[in-house]
Amino acid sequence: MALKTECQVRIANLQQQLQRKELDGALILYPIDLYYFAGTRQNGMLWVPQSGEPLLLIRKSLTRARQESCIDDLRPFPSSRQLTELVGRPGQRIGLTCDVLPIAQLDYLKKVLPEREFVDISGINRNLRSVKSPFEVEKIRHAGEQLSKVFAQVPDFYQPGMREVDLAAEFECRSRKLGSEGYVRMRAYNQELFQGLLVAGGSANQPGFFDGAVTGCGLSAASPHGASTAVIRPDMPLMVDYTAVYDGYIVDMSRIFVPGSIHPDVQHAFDTALEIQRQVIAALRPGAIASELFDLASSIAAEAGLGECFMGVPGEQAKFVGHGVGLELDEMPVLAKGFDVPLQQNQTIAIEPKFLLDGHGVVGIENTWAVDPEGGIRLSPADDRIVTLPAQGEPS
Amino acid sequence: MALKTECQVRIANLQQQLQRKELDGALILYPIDLYYFAGTRQNGMLWVPQSGEPLLLIRKSLTRARQESCIDDLRPFPSSRQLTELVGRPGQRIGLTCDVLPIAQLDYLKKVLPEREFVDISGINRNLRSVKSPFEVEKIRHAGEQLSKVFAQVPDFYQPGMREVDLAAEFECRSRKLGSEGYVRMRAYNQELFQGLLVAGGSANQPGFFDGAVTGCGLSAASPHGASTAVIRPDMPLMVDYTAVYDGYIVDMSRIFVPGSIHPDVQHAFDTALEIQRQVIAALRPGAIASELFDLASSIAAEAGLGECFMGVPGEQAKFVGHGVGLELDEMPVLAKGFDVPLQQNQTIAIEPKFLLDGHGVVGIENTWAVDPEGGIRLSPADDRIVTLPAQGEPS
Numbered sequence: 160m161a162l163k164t165e166c167q168v169r170i171a172n173l174q175q176q177l178q179r180k181e182l183d184g185a186l187i188l189y190p191i192d193l194y195y196f197a198g199t200r201q202n203g204m205l206w207v208p209q210s211g212e213p214l215l216l217i218r219k220s221l222t223r224a225r226q227e228s229c230i231d232d233l234r235p236f237p238s239s240r241q242l243t244e245l246v247g248r249p250g251q252r253i254g255l256t257c258d259v260l261p262i263a264q265l266d267y268l269k270k271v272l273p274e275r276e277f278v279d280i281s282g283i284n285r286n287l288r289s290v291k292s293p294f295e296v297e298k299i300r301h302a303g304e305q306l307s308k309v310f311a312q313v314p315d316f317y318q319p320g321m322r323e324v325d326l327a328a329e330f331e332c333r334s335r336k337l338g339s340e341g342y343v344r345m346r347a348y349n350q351e352l353f354q355g356l357l358v359a360g361g362s363a364n365q366p367g368f369f370d371g372a373v374t375g376c377g378l379s380a381a382s383p384h385g386a387s388t389a390v391i392r393p394d395m396p397l398m399v400d401y402t403a404v405y406d407g408y409i410v411d412m413s414r415i416f417v418p419g420s421i422h423p424d425v426q427h428a429f430d431t432a433l434e435i436q437r438q439v440i441a442a443l444r445p446g447a448i449a450s451e452l453f454d455l456a457s458s459i460a461a462e463a464g465l466g467e468c469f470m471g472v473p474g475e476q477a478k479f480v481g482h483g484v485g486l487e488l489d490e491m492p493v494l495a496k497g498f499d500v501p502l503q504q505n506q507t508i509a510i511e512p513k514f515l516l517d518g519h520g521v522v523g524i525e526n527t528w529a530v531d532p533e534g535g536i537r538l539s540p541a542d543d544r545i546v547t548l549p550a551q552g553e554p555s
Numbered sequence: 556m557a558l559k560t561e562c563q564v565r566i567a568n569l570q571q572q573l574q575r576k577e578l579d580g581a582l583i584l585y586p587i588d589l590y591y592f593a594g595t596r597q598n599g600m601l602w603v604p605q606s607g608e609p610l611l612l613i614r615k616s617l618t619r620a621r622q623e624s625c626i627d628d629l630r631p632f633p634s635s636r637q638l639t640e641l642v643g644r645p646g647q648r649i650g651l652t653c654d655v656l657p658i659a660q661l662d663y664l665k666k667v668l669p670e671r672e673f674v675d676i677s678g679i680n681r682n683l684r685s686v687k688s689p690f691e692v693e694k695i696r697h698a699g700e701q702l703s704k705v706f707a708q709v710p711d712f713y714q715p716g717m718r719e720v721d722l723a724a725e726f727e728c729r730s731r732k733l734g735s736e737g738y739v740r741m742r743a744y745n746q747e748l749f750q751g752l753l754v755a756g757g758s759a760n761q762p763g764f765f766d767g768a769v770t771g772c773g774l775s776a777a778s779p780h781g782a783s784t785a786v787i788r789p790d791m792p793l794m795v796d797y798t799a800v801y802d803g804y805i806v807d808m809s810r811i812f813v814p815g816s817i818h819p820d821v822q823h824a825f826d827t828a829l830e831i832q833r834q835v836i837a838a839l840r841p842g843a844i845a846s847e848l849f850d851l852a853s854s855i856a857a858e859a860g861l862g863e864c865f866m867g868v869p870g871e872q873a874k875f876v877g878h879g880v881g882l883e884l885d886e887m888p889v890l891a892k893g894f895d896v897p898l899q900q901n902q903t904i905a906i907e908p909k910f911l912l913d914g915h916g917v918v919g920i921e922n923t924w925a926v927d928p929e930g931g932i933r934l935s936p937a938d939d940r941i942v943t944l945p946a947q948g949e950p951s
Contacts, residue, residue, distance in 0.1 A: 188745075189744070189745075190744075190745055190747065190764075191777075194776065194777055198776060199776055199779075200764065200776065200777060200779065201763070201764045201779070202745045202764040219762075219763075219764055219766075219871075220762035220763050220764060220770070220871065222762050222871070223761065223762050223763055223764070223779065227776040227779070255658070257657065257658035257659045257662070258657055258658075258659045259657055259744075260657060260658050260744070261653065261654055261655055261656060261657060261658070261744050262651070262653035262654075262656050262657070262658055262660075262661050262675070263653045263654045263675065263677065264658075264744065265658050266653070266675075279658070279659065279662075281659065324731060324732065324734070325732055327731065328727075328728045328729075328731035328732045329728065331724075331727065331728065331731065332724045332725065332727065332728035333724075335720060335723065335724035335727065336720065336721055336724045338720070338774060338784070340749070340773070340774045340775060340777065340778035341749045341750070341778070342747060342748075342749040342778055348585070348586075348655075348656070348657050348660065349584075349585075349586055349598045351586065351738060352738075353736070353737045353738040354737070365619065366615075366616035366618050366619050367597070367615075367616050367619055368586075368596065368597045368598040368615055368616060368619070370615075374616070377736070378734060378736045378801075379736060379801070379802045379803065380590065380594060380595055380596065380623040380802070380803075381587075381590055381596060381736065381800075381802050381803025381804075381882070382736035382737070382738055382800065382803065383595075383596065383597070383619065383623070388734070404777075404778065405774075405775070406775045406776075406777050407775065407776075407777025407778065408777075475615075475616065475618070486777070
């Protein structure tokens with residue numbers, strides 16, 4: 160029942176935006192958009208008129224959609240002729256999430272729904288999704304609690320001489336057993352992530368397509384992100400940057416482990432990251448301007464003498480320090496240059512100040528927070544501190 | 556160097572098709588398409604004129620693209636004004652893979668490349684990609700050999716009383732340690748897969764969005780496929796249907812395990828699946844008609860008295876018995892009703908005859924094969940037979 164109320168509120172919010180933009184309705188086709196508004200990600204289409212009851216049309220599986228969805232009017236996917244009767248009328252303006260829907264889908268819709276005008280509602284959708292209900296915040300908090308348990312176990316399963324991919328495999332295994340769904344959705348068509356990034360020492364210097372401070376080498380040019388077959392070396396920082404996914408909701412965290420001893424430069428950069436986190440979180444309130452929080456983070460980095468390696472190596476520095484998370488990893492808002500928008504209560508944001516230290520690798524922290532009048536509320540409880548690991552195995 | 560030659564041949568094949576369709580060039584933007592033609596999946600754009608040298612423009616990371624790509628003319632992504640000069644001319648017809656590119660990308664391209672006509676080349680791309688070079692076949696064979704090793708280890712890590720997700724986690728862990736990249740690409744915008752489907756007993760009866768014989772319950776309505784938290788029960792078939800990914804190339808396999816004893820109905824259905832595999836593979840030759848191989852499979856199922864539960868429960872039966880695999884899991888051709896196309900040498904196809912047995916679950920076999928004049932060449936060597944597992948733990 161909680162989900163039913165959730166979906167009703169989400170649809171009412173969408174309808175309010177449709178009215179404001181003078182649109183006659185919205186067609187929701189993309190799987191995670193359908194899940195958000197209808198409670199199911201089966202293969203189908205949700206028609207949300209500007210006012211009145213929504214209509215859910217399901218290709219596959221109707222049986223399962225009936226179990227899951229909170230939409231009362233749920234029908235098997237109709238013939239093209241019937242579809243024309245059911246969805247809007249000629250002359251109407253209909254919203255689509257054009258940021259993700261393929262061009263071929265638009266061509267199909269133009270054919271079966273002639274004389275409608277299709278309008279991009281990506282911005283509306285992303286803005287609505289960025290503000291979480293208490294129900295959604297609890298989902299992310301649950302994900303954060305579960306993922307924190309895996310982070311706490313790293314010293315139990317880390318073994319000297321492991322390759323990055325071995326440790327990643329063990330981490331992923333425990334996360335899955337705790338119930339993480341594994342599949343991480345990203346909205347940008349050119350971004351992909353397989354669960355997380357495990358990057359040790361020099362692997363952090365390999366730049367990549369990923370829109371973050373660090374990408375990692377990955378296992379091939381086809382999957383060029385995350386853990387590689389490089390052996391984790393002693394006395395170098397190891398960053399474990401992972402997601403967990405529960406009921407579709409993603410939490411995003413990073414922790415630093417060091418096999419052996421922590422170099423003073425590494426500790427200095429880490430302490431600076433914690434100070435950035437502290438100050439940004441104190442300011443993570445409704446009305447704060449997203450870009451100003453990035454400026455705040457940058458200025459702390461510069462004061463600590465680390466401006467040149469904040470969020471990347473010189474020339475490849477990312478110009479952000481945080482990003483929205485929810486049903487997708489790359490949600491709104493972004494705490495970045497140019498995002499001069501005010502934060503809203505219960506937006507959920509991963510804050511990740513990180514430094515690329517020449518000769519050491521990547522150092523930093525990442526937690527997921529909810530925007531609140533008292534400052535950010537932490538949703539990922541694991542201890543922030545660097546954890547040291549044995550540099551060498553016990554003599555056998 | 557092998558990759559450079561590969562990419563040159565792929566681009567020459569594309570240019571030949573562009574000429575045939577009287578297109579002036581193609582713009583390749585989608586990550587896995589870029590990887591296929593340029594050898595890198597960094598964030599950027601490949602311009603392939605109808606004839607002459609291609610041009611690769613990279614947003615991020617230029618450094619990494621230079622390491623990976625075989626395109627000689629590789630440049631940083633230009634300003635919009637420069638882009639207009641570099642990519643085609645007004646009046647020209649330019650191909651795009653409209654099956655996957657978002658509508659918003661088309662809107663952007665129309666702005667920066669005015670007066671060009673954009674034409675869908677999805678079919679050309681999918682057909683080119685369906686036929687593998689010997690280099691590509693070897694990639695899939697390697698994936699098949701590695702994944703076969705994980706299948707062989709299942710009796711070592713299976714424990715009575717495990718939940719589906721526990722066994723899935725252990726399977727995935729070993730596959731990752733052997734080097735599987737994990738991230739499985741699918742082309743259809745409404746399909747998703749997290750590594751594989753592990754489905755025991757009654758979990759097979761849960762229908763779902765997934766375009767296959769079986770979907771599994773998954774962990775939530777947001778990720779409604781694959782392993783669930785259900786405990787694996789004795790005397791019921793357990794289907795382990797998994798992919799492995801190496802250098803982006805996917806292999807697809809299924810095996811049946813039974814904790815305890817094999818019911819005669821399960822054995823009968825399994826033997827029928829093997830017979831379907833045997834006959835379809837014998838016919839997997841250039842020139843064979845894809846839909847006729849599905850008909851052949853269906854008729855063997857019907858003769859064995861299993862027509863009603865072939866590839867799904869009545870009313871939700873999938874109308875295919877095999878699908879192309881390569882850089883994506885849902886490649887061409889499909890051995891399905893309506894696909895009246897001849898097979899081509901070195902198309903790589905996963906053949907997966909499966910039965911949904913009332914009261915038991917799913918039973919069948921899946922291997923990946925290359926089309927060959929002598930009949931299908933096996934790329935996934937693991938033993939086909941059902942493996943029995945202990946029904947109960949050793950008394951302690």
